[in-house]
Amino acid sequence: MSIPQLEKTYSPHDVEDRWSQRWIDAGLFHANPTDSGQPYSIVIPPPNVTGSLHVGHALNNTLQDILIRWRRMQGRNTLWMPGMDHAGIATQNVVERQLQAEGTTREALGRKAFLDRVWQWKEKSGGTIISQLKRLGASCDWDRQRFTMDEGLSEAVREVFVRLHEDGLLYRGERLINWCPRCLTALSDIEVEHEEITGKLYTIRYPLADDPSQFLLVATTRPETMLGDTAVAVHPEDERYRHLIGKRVRLPLTTRTIPIVGDSILVDREFGTGAVKITPAHDFNDFEAGMRHALPRLKIMDIHANLRVEGALAEPNVMEAVEGLSVAKARPKIEQLLIDQDLLEKAEPHKMALGKCYRCKTVVEPLLSDQWFVNIKPLAEPAIQAVEDGRVRIIPEAWKNNYLGWMRDIKDWCVSRQIWWGHQIPAWYCETCYGSPFLRRSSDGAPLIPSDATVIVAKTKPGACAKGHSDALVQDPDVLDTWFSSALWPFSTLGWPQQTAELKTYYPTSTLVTGLDILFFWVARMIMMGLKFMGEVPFRDVYIHALVRDAEGQKMSKSKGNVIDPLHVMEQYGTDALRFTLAAMASPGRFTNKIWNAARFLLMHLDGERAEVTPDQRSFPDRWILSRLNATIRTVTQELEEYRFDRASSALYQFIWHEYCDKYIEMIKPALLHPFMPFITEEIWHTLPHEGASIVRQPYPTARSDWDSKEAEEEFATVEECVELTNLARGILNYPAGQRLHFKGHAKAEQTRSILLKHRQLIEHLGNIDHLMIGTTPETTMPHFLVLTRGSVDMCRTLEHMESIDLHKAKENVLKQIESLKKEVGRTQQKLGNSEFVAKAPPEVVTDHQERLTRESRMIRLFEQALQQITLEQRIHHST
């Protein structure tokens, strides 16, 4: 039977398309809870339904796939659960932009029609990233794909919401929250990005009410909010201001007076003037201070962050100047008005942090509104414990402290969002009980539920309220934070709240693979929710991988235009090349071709029947490479256990390229490499003699002790030493690379001599040697030999073909060698001359230095002889 041959170069595209489809058709990635094998499961970090594959996804999913394929080949009952996230704000933004292009808005469409529209979009083009993940070779169980807005997962969301509420871990209330004036929704604390900017610190004169000739100097970075001031605070122990506490100041630009209060928490005596204005409705600290002093909250901004100062009793010209303006536009107006009234003491440059929406980078404003919050401390406590006692391992461990620090200082989680795309909050209010219809929000017509309306939380719409009214129940118009549903992902995807076989088999999952950027957004919340609702951690190991950065170390982002498109890399070099590069952080392209050609070479030489041969019947090169293969199997397996993808890949690279390709070309074992490079290994595996339908389910190689061969490895080391010495001699004497030469080898020990005799032909072949003589004494007789030494062997080089070498250059090379050797000898001698070193260093270190000295000295002597020989040759050469 003829053996199929490979094409001259590897063509990734055909191979990848073919195998992707066959793997899926054959159901090779499908997991079954009743299958044998210890379960191994991973839930995918669900990509946004709007997303497309970027290099971060490629890295994240490559690493997961390596783990999954490896464990599957090890015979584990392996599940990789795929799916997508509905990404509330991001997705809503996408569809709203489409509407804008069509000249309409979501408000014009109405909630129902808008949501239909989003679903339509999702069905049509929402799954781009899934097909891209398939192209990456991700061996997910695609039959089980989930979406956070699926009915099952939505049920889980409602269940969790109701139970949290029953347990007093969820409440609704009016608080100051982070508000994005562009997305028109509340954000949680961690959805705000802080950016350091240089603003101005304004010092403003607030006249005392009972003596307007006297001023209290107040420092602020946000002068426009002064219209909402309801007090000024000083430190109660500050001698400068103590006597003013209880008095009032006239609030500039308004007709109001406000009290001076003493507050040791808010006021830092060292900063600014030591007096600070309090604006409880527009600043988080001031909100707290306002509570302490029972101050009124005066709202002066609308949801677009435009000034609405009706209630502020602003002076008419002030009102006229700033009403309806954005913060950015109002600030210089206020500054000018203060200057006009001679109330601005100074304005100095000042560094400060500015909060921006992580989705759209709009400046967020603290805004007073009714929102839903998760009472997080009782959930955080067990989640801290789980990491502290190691039920969840964070790898690398350096991030553990990061997690613990954040969790210990965690704040209540604002989970309501004022958008439409998402899980609508399962809470109802009775307008009949309330006594009047709820107001309609001006922006979108949704009901504006007052803080004091009685709330009914239930999984489905109740038939009637507690008092039996059934005709005017209104559902909360808000939806939940996207991360609320993704926090449930490890168990909601497995069927919870139903007690499914999947849940029983695959929960807790084995490993979570993610980037650091969502440690708090997602990982921490999954741990909290998993412990609360499953009574067990959601995963054993969290592996946190690096974020992919560009040449300047910047995060990649579309707006910076510094993204590497993984699809482009796959196009150019193939998927396996991308995967291996990401795993190893090596450079792309070459490795696949190397493997391809090694396999090609093998196939050219494969013929006849292949019988199983025991190791001791094998040839020397066979025994050596098997022993090295064994070592590689052990290393790769060990490194994968420890999530050292980089070291595992470099071990594979080292073995395949340098040991297998460079030194041994007679056989191949692609299976070990399969998890890293699934396509090319599958393709090669099928051309090789094999049993079974796919490499995907082949047993992962394990080291077998009968392949270990210390003798073969030692013998090969000697062979290599000889070859390296001949190469060195070639280099020094600058012979052309291809020229075949004579050498004479001398072994210092009888055992080494027999190795040389045994492998004479191999050395001749690898060293491109015409004839290797093996002598008993090194030939140092002038003028015929150059002798080099290393470890156990001397190599003598007959000085022949002198016409083809540059003697002058050779001399230079030898002198250079001598020079550097002498330097080393000097250092070694100095050390050995130090009596303290000899006395205190461990004996083996001293011995090592002595041996080094002997070796180095001998090499100098040999090179000096060589120098004489060359000089002599030069003379002969000249005289002829």
Add this chain to the structure above:
RNA sequence: GGGCGGAUAGCUCAAUUGGGAGAGCGCUGCCCUUACAAGGCAGAGGUCACAGGUUCGAUCCCUGUUCCGCCUACCA
């Protein structure tokens, strides 16, 4: 402001318990040697950020400094 991590070859990074620092890419030179020029062989290139300390000996341990990154924070 606080915390964490980092600074090693031109670039990206290794070096597990303190005893002459390595790889990949890039660079230089020589080779199209029938598996592979996306290749082979050889080579150059490092005050291990800086200053002290401990030690016979420090890239490694300790202290301080500088610079960079990330997280976090209410100096208005």
